[in-house]
Amino acid sequence: EPxxxxxxxxxVTQMGQxxxxxxxxxxxxxxxxxxxxxxxxxxxxxxSFYNNEISEKSEIFDDQFSVERPDGSNFTLKIRSTKLxxxxxxxxxxxxxxxxxxxxxxxxxxxxxx
Amino acid sequence: xKEVEQDPGPLSVPEGxxxxxxCTYSNSAFQYFMWYRQYSRKGPELLMYTYSSGNKEDGRFxxxxxxxxxxxxxxxRDSQPSDSATYLCAMNPVGGSQGNLIFGKGTxxxxxx
Numbered sequence: 001e002p003x004x005x006x007x008x009x010x011x012v013t014q015m016g017q018x019x020x021x022x023x024x025x026x027x028x029x030x031x032x033x034x035x036x037x038x039x040x041x042x043x044x045x046x047x048s049f050y051n052n053e054i055s056e057k058s059e060i061f062d063d064q065f066s067v068e069r070p071d072g073s074n075f076t077l078k079i080r081s082t083k084l085x086x087x088x089x090x091x092x093x094x095x096x097x098x099x100x101x102x103x104x105x106x107x108x109x110x111x112x113x114x
Numbered sequence: 115x116k117e118v119e120q121d122p123g124p125l126s127v128p129e130g131x132x133x134x135x136x137c138t139y140s141n142s143a144f145q146y147f148m149w150y151r152q153y154s155r156k157g158p159e160l161l162m163y164t165y166s167s168g169n170k171e172d173g174r175f176x177x178x179x180x181x182x183x184x185x186x187x188x189x190x191r192d193s194q195p196s197d198s199a200t201y202l203c204a205m206n207p208v209g210g211s212q213g214n215l216i217f218g219k220g221t222x223x224x225x226x227x
Contacts, residue, residue, distance in 0.1 A: 004157075033214065043158060043202065045214035056214060091157050102148050103215065105157035 002026040004106035006092050012112045013082055021077045021109045023092030032075045033093040033103060034067065036060070043091065049075065082113045117141055120203055120218030129227050133190040137203035137218045140184065144216075146206035147179050149188045151199045152220065158202055162188065193225045 005024040013019050025032050034046040047057045049067055064080045075094075079086055089110050093103040120137045127133055135149075146165055150158035162177040164170045164186075170177045176189040186205075190197055200220040207216060 006157075035215075042219050043204075043215075043217040045216070048214055058214070089155070093157075102150075102160035102163045104160065105150075107157045108155075110155070 002104070004092055004094055004104050006090075006106035006109050008109060009107065010110045010112070012114060015084060015113055016081050019079050019082055019111065021079075021090050021092075021111070023075045023077075023106055024073050025075055025092065025094035026096075026104055027073070029094035029096050029104070031055075031095050031097075032067075032069070033095075034077045035091045035093060035105075036088040037091065037108075038088045046077070079111075082111075084113050087111055087113045118203065118205060118216050118218045121221055122219050124222040124224060126224045126226060127193055129193060129195060129225055131193050131225070133188075133193050133197070133223060133225075135188040135190075135201050135203075135221050135223070137186050138184055139186075139205060139216075141205075141207055141216075142181070142184070143207050144205040147177070147186050148204045148206075148215070149175075149177055150202040150204060150217075152202055153199050158204075161201075193223075195225050195227050198224050 007022045032049040035043050037043045045058050047061045048055045066078045068076050089108040091108045092106045095103045118139045148163040149161045151161050152158045164177050164179050167179050167181045174191045178187040200222045202220045203218040204215040
């Protein structure tokens with residue numbers, strides 16, 4: 001079964017530091033997403049990425065966030081200057097061209113900002 | 115009114131019971147409806163998806179969508195302890211090729227042996 005791979009599984013960083021969360025989506029998927037889940041809260045959409053550009057972003061995805069697909073396999077989320085409230089599980093997801101098949105999520109990166 | 119409402123539970127049932135999980139929503143533009151299962155500290159795992167109104171069955175799982183009532187359900191027959199997890203409903207507000215998912219808060223289910 002193809003899967004979405006995320007690294008690291010857990011990252012601890014100091015407030016104000018930059019972090020990069022990494023994802024390897026499923027190889028034939030075309031649409032890529034980042035979601036986050038603050039402990040005890042809903043899974044929230046951050047950004048979608050298609051054809052090498054951002055196609056949609058939420059209010060959460062402000063100037064401190066950026067995404068990149070630097071090569072044919074990796075998809076990264078960068079948080080420039082982390083805040084305590086950025087502590088959450090960050091999930092990468094991907095899907096194929098067929099709308100409605102649902103997204104395949106990775107196991108997530110737990111980000112702890114101290 | 116929140117876009118997607120889901121009773122967080124927790125819901126505890128004996129093994130073998132039929133489980134009914136539900137979500138209501140307010141946005142009539144939603145067209146794709148999904149159920150995800152999430153184990154603790156893991157990513158959501160797609161269980162079922164449906165398009166528009168109707169029923170869909172997959173093994174012990176049945177998903178129902180009633181767009182007129184803005185209400186979706188997931189039924190689990192012959193529930194097993196391994197079904198113990200948090201179940202998330204999710205919806206796509208755009209029926210085309212792009213779009214983000216709006217999630218419910220999740221219902222925590224515990225199936226007791």
